[in-house]
Amino acid sequence: MDYFDRFAVPHSSPMIVGSQIAIAVTVLAILVGVTYFKKWGYLWREWFTTVDHKRIGIMYILAALLMLFRGGADALLMRAQTAIPDNGLLDGQHYNEIFTTHGVVMILFMAMPFIIGLMNIVTPLQIGARDVAFPRLNAVSFWLFFWGAMLFNISFVVGGSPDAGWTAYFPLASVEFSESVGMNYYAIAIQIAGIGTLMTGINFIVTILKMRAPGMTLMKMPMFTWSILITNLIIVFAFPVLTVALALMTMDRMFGTNFFTMANGGSDMLWANLFWIWGHPEVYIVILPAFGIYSEIISTFARRNLYGYKSMVVSMVAISVLSFVVWAHHFFTMGHGAMVNGIFSVTTMAIAVPTGIKIFNWLFTLWRGKIEFTVPMLYSLAFIPIFTIGGVTGVMLAMASADYQYHNTMFLVAHFHYVLIPGTVFSVLAGFTYWWPKIFNFQLSERIGKWAFWFIVVGFNVTFFPMFITGLDGQARRMYTYSESTGYGPLNMLSFVGALGLLLGFAFLVYNIYWSTRYAPRNVSSDPWNARSLEWATHSPVPEYNFAIVPEVDSSQAFWDSKNNGPALFKGKYKEIHMPNNSGVPFILGIIFFVWGFAMVFSMWIFAIIATLGIFACMAHRSFEKDHGHHITVEEIEETEKKLRGANA
Amino acid sequence: MKIDNSLPLEYSTEENRLKILGFWIFLGAEIALFATLFATYFTLVDRTANGPVGGDIFEVTPVLIETILLLTSSFTIGLGINAMRHGSKNAMMIFFIITLALGAGFLGTEIYEFKHYVHIGAGLQVSAFTSILLTLLGTHGAHVTLGLFWGTFIVLQVKKRGLTPETTNKAFIYSLYWHFLDVVWIFIFSFVYLKGMM
Numbered sequence: 085m086d087y088f089d090r091f092a093v094p095h096s097s098p099m100i101v102g103s104q105i106a107i108a109v110t111v112l113a114i115l116v117g118v119t120y121f122k123k124w125g126y127l128w129r130e131w132f133t134t135v136d137h138k139r140i141g142i143m144y145i146l147a148a149l150l151m152l153f154r155g156g157a158d159a160l161l162m163r164a165q166t167a168i169p170d171n172g173l174l175d176g177q178h179y180n181e182i183f184t185t186h187g188v189v190m191i192l193f194m195a196m197p198f199i200i201g202l203m204n205i206v207t208p209l210q211i212g213a214r215d216v217a218f219p220r221l222n223a224v225s226f227w228l229f230f231w232g233a234m235l236f237n238i239s240f241v242v243g244g245s246p247d248a249g250w251t252a253y254f255p256l257a258s259v260e261f262s263e264s265v266g267m268n269y270y271a272i273a274i275q276i277a278g279i280g281t282l283m284t285g286i287n288f289i290v291t292i293l294k295m296r297a298p299g300m301t302l303m304k305m306p307m308f309t310w311s312i313l314i315t316n317l318i319i320v321f322a323f324p325v326l327t328v329a330l331a332l333m334t335m336d337r338m339f340g341t342n343f344f345t346m347a348n349g350g351s352d353m354l355w356a357n358l359f360w361i362w363g364h365p366e367v368y369i370v371i372l373p374a375f376g377i378y379s380e381i382i383s384t385f386a387r388r389n390l391y392g393y394k395s396m397v398v399s400m401v402a403i404s405v406l407s408f409v410v411w412a413h414h415f416f417t418m419g420h421g422a423m424v425n426g427i428f429s430v431t432t433m434a435i436a437v438p439t440g441i442k443i444f445n446w447l448f449t450l451w452r453g454k455i456e457f458t459v460p461m462l463y464s465l466a467f468i469p470i471f472t473i474g475g476v477t478g479v480m481l482a483m484a485s486a487d488y489q490y491h492n493t494m495f496l497v498a499h500f501h502y503v504l505i506p507g508t509v510f511s512v513l514a515g516f517t518y519w520w521p522k523i524f525n526f527q528l529s530e531r532i533g534k535w536a537f538w539f540i541v542v543g544f545n546v547t548f549f550p551m552f553i554t555g556l557d558g559q560a561r562r563m564y565t566y567s568e569s570t571g572y573g574p575l576n577m578l579s580f581v582g583a584l585g586l587l588l589g590f591a592f593l594v595y596n597i598y599w600s601t602r603y604a605p606r607n608v609s610s611d612p613w614n615a616r617s618l619e620w621a622t623h624s625p626v627p628e629y630n631f632a633i634v635p636e637v638d639s640s641q642a643f644w645d646s647k648n649n650g651p652a653l654f655k656g657k658y659k660e661i662h663m664p665n666n667s668g669v670p671f672i673l674g675i676i677f678f679v680w681g682f683a684m685v686f687s688m689w690i691f692a693i694i695a696t697l698g699i700f701a702c703m704a705h706r707s708f709e710k711d712h713g714h715h716i717t718v719e720e721i722e723e724t725e726k727k728l729r730g731a732n733a
Numbered sequence: 734m735k736i737d738n739s740l741p742l743e744y745s746t747e748e749n750r751l752k753i754l755g756f757w758i759f760l761g762a763e764i765a766l767f768a769t770l771f772a773t774y775f776t777l778v779d780r781t782a783n784g785p786v787g788g789d790i791f792e793v794t795p796v797l798i799e800t801i802l803l804l805t806s807s808f809t810i811g812l813g814i815n816a817m818r819h820g821s822k823n824a825m826m827i828f829f830i831i832t833l834a835l836g837a838g839f840l841g842t843e844i845y846e847f848k849h850y851v852h853i854g855a856g857l858q859v860s861a862f863t864s865i866l867l868t869l870l871g872t873h874g875a876h877v878t879l880g881l882f883w884g885t886f887i888v889l890q891v892k893k894r895g896l897t898p899e900t901t902n903k904a905f906i907y908s909l910y911w912h913f914l915d916v917v918w919i920f921i922f923s924f925v926y927l928k929g930m931m
Contacts, residue, residue, distance in 0.1 A: 217751045282762060290755045320758060324766035328773070332868070341857055341864035342782075343773070349780030349861035354773065361769075700882075707886045707903075 090686055094244045094264045095177050104241040133666040135219035137204045138626055140226045142523065144201030145516065147230055151193040154237060156590065158186035160583055163547070167580035169568040179564035180247040181240065181266070187250025192274060193233040195370040195504070198512040200229075200284055203312045203373060206519060207288060209619035209626065210306045212297025212635045217290035219664040220706075221283050227674025228280030235681045236273035239266055243686065246270040249562065251359060251414075252333070254344035254352040259337050268685040271334045276677050278326050285319030288312060297618065299637045303397070306617040306640055307383075307390055311376025314400045315369050318407060322365035329358035338687060353418065360411035368407040371503070372400055374511030375442060378464045381514055382446050384615045385461040386453025389641060392445040399438035406435045416484045417491045425484035432482035439475055443468060458613070459533035463514035466541045467506045474502030477552065492562075495555025501548045513540070513593070521612045525624045526604040528596050536592035543585025550575035550582075616644035621653055623728040629661045629716055632725050658725075661716040673702045736898060741818055743905035745898050756906045760913050767917050770869045771924065777861040778929075784860035787929025790853060795846045796926050799839050800918065803877075806835035807915035810908045817904060822896050826888055829904070832911065833884045836877055843874050866925070873921060876914050883907060 093100055118124055131139060161182050165174045174182065208216055216222050239245045244264030248257040257267050292313045296305065305313075333355070335341040342350040383390040390396065412420060412428040446468060455461065477499040481490055490496055513536075521527045551559075559572050566572050611620040621643045622631050635653040639645055646653045680695035682688075736745045744750055778787070813828030847867065850856065855863045887907055891900050 217755060286755050286758045286762065289758050290751055294751055294754060320762045321765045324762050325769045328766060328769040332773070335857075335864070335868065339857060341868070342859075342861045343777070343864055345861075347782070348784070348859070349777065349782040350864075351776065351780065351861065354776055358769065358773070704882070704886060707883070708890065710899075 090265070091242050093241065095181075097175075097178060099178075100240065107238075107241055128668070129666070132671045133223075133668045135215075135223045135664050135666055135670075136628060137208050137216050137219065137222060138523065140222055141201045141204030141206075143226060143230070144197045144204060147233060148194050148198035148201060148512075151189050151197070151233060151237075152590070155186050155189040155194055156587070158182045158189070160587060162186065163576075163580040163583040165564060166566070166576045168577065169566055169570070169573045171565055174564060176564045177247065180249075180562070181245035183562055184246045184249050184266075184270075185236075185240065188236065188246070188270065188274065189233075191250065191366070191370065192277060193229075193236065195508045195512070196281065197229055197233075198516075199315075199370060199373045199508070200225075200281070202377070202512065202515045202519065203288065203315075205523060206515075206619055207309055207312050208291065208295070209522075209622065209630060210309045210617050211292060211295060211300060212618050212631060212637065213291065213295040214630050214634075214661065215664065216287050217295060218287050220667055220670065220711075221287050223667065223670035224673060225280040225284040225287065227670045228283075228677055229277045231674040231678035232273045232275075232277030232280065232681070235276065235678055235685075236269055239269035239273075243269070251363070252355070253359075254333075254336075254355040255346050257333065257337075257355075258345065265685050268334070268337060271330045271337065272681040272684050275327065275330045275334070276681050278323055278330070281319060282323040282327070285316040285323065288316040289320065292316075297635045297637050300642075303394070304637065304640045304642075307379035307393070307396055308373070308376035308617075310397055311372045311379070311400060314404045315372045318365045318369050318372070318404050321408070322362045322369070325358060326362035326366075329355065329362065332358075334684070338684075353415075356415050356418070357411065360414045361408070364411045364414070365404075365407040367500075367504070368403060370508045372403065374467075374507045375400065377511045377515040377518075378446065378467060380615075380617065381460045381464045381518055382449050383641075384518075384613055385456045385458055385464075386450050387456075387614075388449055388453045390445070391448035391451075392441070393640060395441055396445055399441045402438040403435060406431060406438075410435065413482060413484075413487075416487045422484075429482055429484045433479055436475060436479050443472060443475075458517075459528070459530055459537055460514040460518040460613075462534065462537050463510040463517075466537075467510050467514075470506035470510075470541075470545070471503060474499060474504075474506065477502065490555065492560055493555035494551040494559045494561055497561045498548045498551035498555055501544075501551075505544055505548070510540075518613065519619070521608055522610075522619055522624050522626065524601075525608065526600065526606050527608055527612055528600045529604060532592055532596040532599055536589050536596060539585050539589030539592060541589075543582050543587075543589050546582030546585060547579050548582070550578045611643075611647075614647075616641040618643055618653075621646070623725075627724050627728060629663060629721070632658055632721050658718045658721045660718060661721065662713055663716060664713045665711055667711070669702055669705060673699065676702065742896060742898050742901040743817075746902075749898055749902040752902055753906060753909075756909055760909065763913060767872070767920070770865075770872060771920065774865045774869050774925065777865045780861040782860040782862075784863055785853075785855050786862070787866070787925070790850055790855045791926055791930050792846070792849070793930070795842050795849075796922070799842045799846070800922050802835045802839040802842065803915055803918050806832045806839070807912055809835065810911050814905060814908045817896060817901055820896060822891065825896070825904070826891055829884060829888050829891075833881055833888070836881050836884070836911075840874065840877050840881065843870065843877075847871075847874075869925065870921065873914065873917055876917075880907075880911060880914060884911070 118127065131143065134140065161174065162179070165171050165179060204216070204222070208214070244266045246252070246262075246266035246269055247264070248262050248267055248270075252267065252270055255261055257270075292305070292309060332341070332343040336343050336345065342348040344350050344352050344355040346352065379390055379396065410428060410432045412424060413432045416425050416428070477495070481487055481496060481499055517528050517533055554572050554575050557572070559566065559570070608624070610622065610624045613620070617640075618635055618637065621635060631654075633654040633656055635642065636655060637653065638651065642650075642653060645651070676695050676698040680692060680699060683691035683695055735747065738745065744753065809828050810832040813825050813832060816824035816828055847870075850863070850867065857864055857867050884907060887900070887903050891904065894900050
């Protein structure tokens with residue numbers, strides 16, 4: 085039995101045992117359920133082996149929602165623990181684990197995949213393409229992300245959670261101070277998901293650069309597509325840094341190297357630098373697509389062309405460049421000296437300029453618009469003022485000398501939630517609601533959606549605004565408790581109440597999905613919002629080939645123009661369409677990576693070597709494989725089009 | 734599949750053009766990866782603790798052999814692609830096989846070099862400097878190793894299937910990769926070995 089001792093959680097508690105049982109039961113229930121309803125064949129044919137960007141997008145979003153609730157459970161536990169002074173709900177170790185996994189899950193396994201999901205569904209449609217440049221690679225990206233996320237998530241029931249914070253600073257993250265396998269999970273699981281993300285980056289750059297509809301020059305792309313292009317450029321240049329950092333961390337923890345150690349010449353600050361050289365661009369990876377989503381939604385529901393198209397593009401390019409030269413502001417207090425701090429202070433504050441330009445552009449788009457207050461629009465309107473608070477406090481934090489006061493306090497926590505939640509979370513919820521009818525051919529209930537919106541927006545502010553105050557008052561982040569004499573109690577209780585409000589808001593969101601799926605009227609038009617870009621020009625749900633005829637465009641709002649007496653989008657006759665074949669290899673590769681990762685985490689070298697060979701076998705298989713895809717004939721297209729037109733009549 | 738005969742075979746289809754651009758972007762990511770490793774190397778190069786410094790352990794002979802082998806292989810793969818463009822399958826395969834042989838020679842020498850380092854007390858765990866030195870060289874070496882397998886697969890496919898839009902596309906992309914490894918080596922040679930021995 086000694087062999088199996090390694091899988092035990094070193095720091096168990098009734099809550100963890102409960103989770104272990106719950107997870108085991110759920111997994112079993114899913115397996116039994118799928119078998120009972122004989123759905124394995126369906127799942128395999130339609131989902132596990134799919135290379136269709138729309139289905140991959142849906143799977144990304146499903147996984148992201150799942151992770152939202154995992155990360156949300158962590159968040160609720162944190163707020164519950166700190167709601168009253170000297171609380172004993174969680175002990176210090178458990179609290180460390182929870183804030184670590186909350187950060188990693190929310191950024192890497194919720195925000196990024198949610199955005200990548202929307203980008204998968206929308207980008208090819210917006211540019212009038214039939215799929216992404218490398219459909220098979222896209223499936224590989226998804227399955228690597230998915231199995232990486234699963235690997236990370238089993239950490240708290242098998243072997244122990246990571247506990248050194250999502251930033252994993254050394255020496256805290258070294259074997260010496262973090263003995264369990266938790267930080268191994270961190271290094272390996274994020275590595276696997278990160279490789280997938282890097283491939284997504286390459287895939288979408290090529291897709292956007294090479295597969296746009298005839299007539300769509302770069303400066304005629306919809307703003308969301310622009311944001312995705314820039315985001316993916318950031319991904320391609322930032323993620324390799326993370327790859328290296330995590331590899332060095334893995335070697336330090338498993339093979340006794342001395343990169344980040346305190347002895348033999350290692351440098352703990354090297355980790356902090358490498359991490360944030362990736363980490364700061366990373367926050368722009370999750371915020372730029374949000375800007376793109378808001379641009380689409382605001383222009384649609386204000387019924388006006390987006391104001392300042394060129395300045396929007398230039399701002400995003402400026403932000404992407406600046407994102408790589410601000411990383412040291414994450415550790416002003418660690419002693420670089422005045423010169424370095426000064427430079428990074430200035431570059432950081434400079435980011436406020438392009439961001440401010442964008443805010444004004446949205447405001448000018450709204451100016452004199454006929455604003456329609458739909459759910460996506462409500463999120464977009466709430467975003468502008470709340471995000472501005474986040475931005476302004478960011479400029480406060482950017483002042484290096486003042487940062488000595490704010491550093492590592494709840495003020496910082498409040499700041500980054502004030503940018504990430506109205507920025508990323510509101511935007512994906514808005515985008516999710518906005519593009520839902522394109523995917524499923526019915527709308528989510530506006531009424532329930534508005535309940536969800538108000539609970540989320542109010543709940544968010546009640547949760548996080550008090551943290552600005554307690555932070556300025558000196559409450560440190562990541563402290564699992566505090567004494568009554570500090571006086572932090574009432575405001576922390578208020579935060580907890582706000583968190584419950586957020587919980588209710590998300591419950592409404594889930595209820596909305598359930599209710600609308602059952603009762604919402606079907607067969608809404610393929611353009612229910614009276615929108616502007618190409619994705620609304622095809623049917624809902626979108627056929628496998630996206631567009632029966634490739635559209636020809638001559639503006640960034642081609643669809644809007646064509647609806648308003650502009651040139652027709654679709655000219656010519658149906659032609660045979662070439663589409664890629666499905667493949668099970670990406671899914672299998674994902675599972676092998678999961679096994680490899682698990683073996684690496686527990687230093688089971690024989691399994692790790694076998695899995696490595698499996699990975700290379702998949703690659704060799706791909707090299708020798710002959711796959712010419714399949715053709716959809718003109719008759720088949722005519723039949724599908726007739727059926728879909730009937731559905732939307 | 735539409736084949737554009739005005740272009741070389743490897744560029745002749747839309748799919749091929751997408752793959753070549755995609756691979757260039759991948760090489761951009763690889764540059765970021767090696768740049769990170771080099772930056773880490775420069776950060777840690779003087780952090781030798783009780784271990785050796787570069788000048789103590791570097792040996793001119795194996796490094797020169799490696800450099801000559803790899804640089805020559807970059808030349809021969811260029812000849813291979815040239816032969817491919819002229820449509821001579823056999824010449825292309827011969828040049829590819831020579832390239833792979835030179836690559837294998839490089840790898841063999843590097844393995845000897847690694848064994849030597851461990852033998853003289855400059856193993857992976859000795860100091861921050863030895864850790865990053867062996868990791869940087871090892872990452873490059875791992876790329877070469879992967880390239881040897883990949884190149885072999887391509888030679889086998891060309892032998893069996895001839896010069897088609899697919900095989901030429903693969904061979905061309907592979908040549909980009911191989912040239913890239915050469916470029917990385919030039920940086921390693923200049924900034925690790927030369928700088929370390931001066």
